[in-house]
Amino acid sequence: MNSSQSDNPGSKNADIEALRAIAVGLVVMCHLGELFRTPGLHHSPFRFTDFWGGVDIFFCVSGFVITTSLLRRPMPDSFRALAVPFYIRRIFRIWPAAFLWLLIALLAAKFVNASGAFGHFRPDLRDGLAAVLQVHNVYWSLCSTGHTSPCGKEVIYWSLSLEEQFYVLFPILLYFAGPSRLRWVLGALIVIQFPLPRDAPDMLWFIRTDAICYGVLIAMAAQQGRLSPVVKVAHNHPVRCRWLALLLVAAVAGLSLTPEIKINVGLIALASAGLVLLASCNLGVIVPGQGWLRAGLLWGGSRSFGIYLVHDSCFWLTREIFYRVDPGHPADHWVGMAVTCGILLVLTTEVSYRLVETPLRELGHRLSKRAADRRSGLPVAA
Numbered sequence: 001m002n003s004s005q006s007d008n009p010g011s012k013n014a015d016i017e018a019l020r021a022i023a024v025g026l027v028v029m030c031h032l033g034e035l036f037r038t039p040g041l042h043h044s045p046f047r048f049t050d051f052w053g054g055v056d057i058f059f060c061v062s063g064f065v066i067t068t069s070l071l072r073r074p075m076p077d078s079f080r081a082l083a084v085p086f087y088i089r090r091i092f093r094i095w096p097a098a099f100l101w102l103l104i105a106l107l108a109a110k111f112v113n114a115s116g117a118f119g120h121f122r123p124d125l126r127d128g129l130a131a132v133l134q135v136h137n138v139y140w141s142l143c144s145t146g147h148t149s150p151c152g153k154e155v156i157y158w159s160l161s162l163e164e165q166f167y168v169l170f171p172i173l174l175y176f177a178g179p180s181r182l183r184w185v186l187g188a189l190i191v192i193q194f195p196l197p198r199d200a201p202d203m204l205w206f207i208r209t210d211a212i213c214y215g216v217l218i219a220m221a222a223q224q225g226r227l228s229p230v231v232k233v234a235h236n237h238p239v240r241c242r243w244l245a246l247l248l249v250a251a252v253a254g255l256s257l258t259p260e261i262k263i264n265v266g267l268i269a270l271a272s273a274g275l276v277l278l279a280s281c282n283l284g285v286i287v288p289g290q291g292w293l294r295a296g297l298l299w300g301g302s303r304s305f306g307i308y309l310v311h312d313s314c315f316w317l318t319r320e321i322f323y324r325v326d327p328g329h330p331a332d333h334w335v336g337m338a339v340t341c342g343i344l345l346v347l348t349t350e351v352s353y354r355l356v357e358t359p360l361r362e363l364g365h366r367l368s369k370r371a372a373d374r375r376s377g378l379p380v381a382a
Helices: 013-032 041-047 053-071 080-111 121-132 136-145 156-194 210-223 228-236 237-254 264-280 292-302 303-324 328-374
Strands: none
Touching: 013 053, 013 228, 013 237, 013 264, 013 292, 013 303, 053 121, 053 156, 053 210, 053 237, 053 264, 080 121, 080 156, 080 328, 121 136, 121 156, 136 156, 156 210, 210 264, 228 237, 228 264, 237 264, 292 303, 303 328
């Protein structure tokens, strides 16, 4: 799932990075069934939660970071001057890595799939087409409920489609409605969605935007200096705020269960907003000041998009490897599978981050700046 970097790669909020790591960790836990297909000790956490609320933390972080980057500059005189640079950055940040790993998964489903772990090629291809067209969330709701052909296994792309749909509209609303009216629009979206029961695979589950709206509103409040009371509390009571953050993470995980609590999605979005609000202070509330935990969270946060994109494929490839090693009982080697998958996940994430995401994100920044300079009449570098 995407949580885009700020426009200035050198300015990073460590707590926001840590939230990204926590979010992607929850998502990976949610999908562990794709690696371990039989019950056992490794399935025990799923008696209590499904962990899918991690994606809502991603949504809220994304809304906060992207809005912060947009509001950092004065509002341009024309819509094109606002939208074109924004869309360029967005495309180069998301599409290359997302579509590369989608293509690799499709090729694996066709040619490296003796175990069937990668699913079936044709349903996966339909998934891929929906992802490329940025309608994967709508498609997945329809195919999950039997309204279209069966779904493939590229489920992670629903959240990317939802974000892209939101961010296509966001510059339009920001420019033409203005920040004041936009706050009312986003607040109305939150209020309307909060009481709704949203259970997968219902369409409402796949088009939920309240967590993103919270992130946008927090960024707008921060830009206007309205978060100083929160900053003061975080500064004066860091330990209590850290315990509060832990409780909010537990709430996100605990509510990621089922429909018994009809407003669980709305509550998860609210808890995600609480986490982003604490993280926005950048006072070490989420991430500790030093040590291996900090290093791990910052590594996971900076590479969270890559982890989101590759983790399912790493699960499937691990199953494929152990199926070929021991076709009769691949699941008996679950310790070896866990170690192998961990190695694959780190390696593929580093490849994605260093060779695909970072250089193309930097290229997107350069092209975006060039487009912005051209529309503002400044000299454009060759």
